[in-house]
Amino acid sequence: MFRWLLGLIGLGLAATSTFAAEPVQIGVGYLGVAGSARSTLSLVDQPADNDGVAGARLAIEDNNTTGKFLGQRFTLEERRIREGEDAVQAATDLAARNGFIIADLPADALLKVSDALRDRGTLLFNAGAIDERLREADCRANVIHTAPTRAMLADALGQYLVWKQWKRWLLVVGSHDEDKLFADALRRTATRFGAKIVQEKIFEDKGGARRTDSGVTLIQRQMPVFTQGAPAYDVLVAADESEVFGAYLPYRTWDPRPVAGSAGLVPRSWDASQDQWGAVQMQNRFFKLNSRRMSALDMQAWTAARMIGEATSRTNSGDLKKVTDFIKGPDFSVAAFKGTKLTLRDWNLQLRQPILLVDGRMVVSVSPQEGFLHQVSELDTLGYDRPESKCKLK
C-alpha cells in the first residue's frame, strides 16, 4: 500500500507539469451489501439491484470527461458483500487499490470499516446510512456523509408542513427500530418548529406478505378503522422505514387528511422527477447509462464520487492526503443540481443539502423553506446544528 501511495504522489507531481504524460490514476471503491433489495409495499418503489452504485458509475464517467483535460483517470471497483461476509475484510481489500471508498453499509458495519481503515488514510463516504449517531456520538474523522440524516429529512418535511399551516400531526409509528428512530426525529422537528403531535399510534408489524392477490380489499377495510377516532388533526405523519403500512394510508384514512413522512409527501435527497437547476441533463445521462430512473441512493453515491472528482480537479492532484485535506477544508464545495452549492459541516463531515419533498410523481417543494433563517447557512436549519452536536472528530 505504501508503494501505491508513493506511486500516486509521483504521478501527481508529473501531472502538474504536463498532462500529455500518463494520466494520474484515481481509484474509487464501492462497497455495498449484495441482495439487500428490501421488499417495498409498492412494486414501483422496489429498488434496482444496482441502486447506488449506478450513480457512482455516472459520476466516474463525468469525472473522466473532466479528467481528460487534466490528465486524471478515475476507476471504480465495485464490491458487494453477502450476508455473513466480513465488511472489514472486503473494505481492507478494496483499500489496497483505492484511496477512496464509497460505502452503502449499515451503521455498525460502517463503523467497523472506518476504524479498521483509519491508519491507512482511506477516505470513506457514507452514501447510504441515515443514522444520526454516525454524525453524533459515533462520528469518525475518516467518514464523510453524503446521505442526509433522519433529523434533516424530518426537519425538511416539518418546515413545509408548518409553512402550510398543517401544524396538528397524527403520528403513526411502525414497530421496528428504524421506524422509532424516524419517529424520534419527527418529534424533535415538531418541537423545534412549533407543530403539535395530537396523538401517536403504533402500527404493529405482525408479519405477513407484502404481495397478496386480494390485498387491496383488506387494506381498504383496515386503514379507515385504524385511523378512526383520532383527535382533530391536519396531516397524518407516518414513520415506517420498514415498509409495513405507510403506503397503505393515503386515501384510506378515516378523516380526509393528507399523509406525509414515509408515504404521501416524502422527504428525500433526490427524486427521479427532479428537473430543476439543470438536473434534466444529469437525469438524461443517468437514464442513458443505466436504463432506469435515478434514486436518492444513486444521487448520494453520485455526489460522493463527484466530490472526489471536484477535489482532484481543484487541487490538480491525485494525492490522497492532499485531496482529503481539501475536501475537509473551508474552500470545498460541490454542485449537485439542487440550486445551491453543497458544503461540509466541518464539525461532523455531514454534507449540507436541500431536501426535496416528493409525492412519487413530482417534486412538491424543496426545503429549507422560506423564512427559516440561520446565521451561517439556511441549510443548517435542517438537522442537528453545531451547538447541539455531540460529535468530536477523531
Next chain:
Amino acid sequence: MQVEVRKQMSHMWRVGLLSGLVLAAAAAPAHAFIAYVSNEKSNTVSVIDTDTWTVTKTIKVGQRPRGIDFTRDGKFVMVAVGDDDTIQMIDAKTQTVVDSLPSGPDPELFAQDAAGKTLYVANENDNTVTVIDLEKRTRLGDIQVGVEPEGMTISPDGKTLINTSETTNMAHFIDTASRQIVANVLVAARPRFAEFKHDASEVWVSSEIGGTVSIIDPKKHEVVGKVSFEIPGLRKEAIQPVGIGMTRDDKTAFVALGPANRVAVVDVATRKVTKYLLVGQRVWHMAFTPDEKYLLTTNGVSNDVSVIDVAAQKVIKTIQVGELPWGIAIAP
C-alpha cells in the same frame, strides 16, 4: 463602411449590438428597437417594441426555447429549442418560424463568427459543441468538450471560441481554425456564461453555484481576477451570477444574479460592484439596445423583463412576457 464597422464590432453579436454605432449615427432621433425574448416554459418568443415598451407579438416556437440571437444580416432570429434538439429560425420580417438548423441534442447557447457564416452550438446533453454552416444550414462537425457545455463566446478576432461546461467547471479555449481545444481553465462551480471585453484583453465567466465571476487572461489562459458579490440581508446561496453585459467602452459590466433578483453594476477597471439594481425574480440574461441607452433583463420567475436606464443605472420599467423568460436579443 457598414461592413467594416460590422467586422470590428463582430464580438458584440450576442447582445445584439451589431451595427449599433451605425444606427446611432444614422438615426439621430430616438429609435424604436425590437427585442425578442425566449420564454422557456411557454414555448414562445415575445416581441417587444422598445418605443412603447409593450409586447407586440408572441411567436409560437418549439419546446424549451432558451438561447436566442440575430443572424449577422439581421434577417433571422435564431432560437435554441432544447427539447426539440434543434435551433429554429424566425424570419424577422414575418415574425414566424421558417426553418431550423441541425444542432446536436439539447442546444442551449450558441455563438457565431464575425462573418456570420459559422455557428457554434453548446449541446448540453452530450458534451459537444456542434459546428454549423449558417449559409448552407448544414452540420460541419462536433468538438468534444466537458460535461454540460453551456456558455459560448468568440474572441473579437474570431480566432478563439470559448465554451464553458457546467459540471466540468471549465472554460475551454478552442481554436476556431483547427477546432481543437488549446487550453482549459478551471473556474468556480457551474460556469454558465462567458463574455469577452471588447478590447479582447479579458474573458469574464460567471459561475452560478460558485457565486463569482472569474476574469481570465485569454493569452495566458489564467484566472487573473474575480468579481465577488455581497448583498446585505441576502443569503449567500441566493447570489448566482448568470448573464453578463459589458458596455462598449469596457468601463461598466452588468451581471445578472439569478435568485438574488438583482443586477450588479461592476466597475470593470477595479472589478468592484458599485451598485445593485433590483429587477424581477431569478434574473437570467440581458441585452443592450443598440444605442446602449437601455439594458433589458429577463426575469425567469416573475415572468417579466426589466428595463434599465444604463446612464442613470435605474430600473425604469417592467414588461410582462411569457412564462419563464430566459434569453433576449435585440434587433440591430
